[in-house]
Amino acid sequence: MKQNVYAMVLLMVFFVSAFTFSIVIETVGYGESEHEIEFPEALEDMTFENMGRKTLESVCMEYNVSMDELMVELELPQDTDPQTRLSDLSLEGDLGDMVEVAVIKMKHE
């Protein structure tokens, strides 16, 4: 096999297998797990509006972050009720900005 043919075949196998495995795993799934495994999402598609009405639990579900880590980032006690609305918590500053910074930091790691 000549160099250029080898390169073309290699790249074709690479991209076809990447596409195939992505589709298969998305369709078939990967079993149950304690930590949800999924494709990483782009941060730019997230919005952080009307945070006051949301609870801690809904924030975790919407942005797919861990409750424990969110509590740490927002400097809340670990025994805080997840059903508490953000507007009822003693957080100083713009809630949207605070949650955005916390989520980006958690996705960042």
Add this chain to the structure above:
Amino acid sequence: MKISNRLIRTIILTVFVAITLSLSIKHFAVGSFLRPYGGTLCHYCPEVTLATSVLLLNGTSIAKVNVGNIVALLVLTVTTLALGRGFCAWICPFGAIFEYLNIIGNKLNIVREPPVKTDRFLKNLKYVIFVGLIIITTGLGEYIFRDFCPARAIYLLEMPHGNAILSLVILGIILVGGIVIPRFFCRYLCPIGAYTAVIAKISPMSLKLDTGLCIDCDKCAKSCQFGIDPKNEIPKMECTNCLDCADVCPTGALEVKL
């Protein structure tokens, strides 16, 4: 004008470097026009899956192991099984850095090959690192090496903090080594290289020398970035099928075959 295999390979590697950088820019830059999946290099690194493999196979999932990591390992395995260690030479975005460093080293005329025995001894180090990462990750229950990874240090586009500073020091040492010794990291330290080496051993495709055509000019040995002399036995575990040797061979004696 004939375009060399080395130039084509460098261009292809640069495309993968650009894709990897775009992932980082896309992940961190709000409003970016780039539209691949989200995440950074870390979310598509097969080493994460390799190091956490024992835990994953035991049903323990690890925080921050993504589907992208698992798909990357499957793709790497299939590609290597089918075509040998071509991933290392033609696709790996971190290996590409060492192609560029080799160009710099050649321009400065400071590229050196270590003695054969030293080279052979050091090439075993990557297997030790590979196994060590699995053992330590299994023991600790989390992938702590993310913070020390030199590939992450170069591709994450963030200011270093905490352990990331140590990863920059490691990266600095590796990059200096990469200027002097071709593919320094790939030869001696890369755990993904160790994995592909083991898989490549059972791959049906490998580089072969036609001794009837060989004229002993030694151009192939001088062109090899992995310190292999194709006139001797070509080790399937170390040869990455970069085909630079085939490109410089005046008689076409080198070819990848079943």
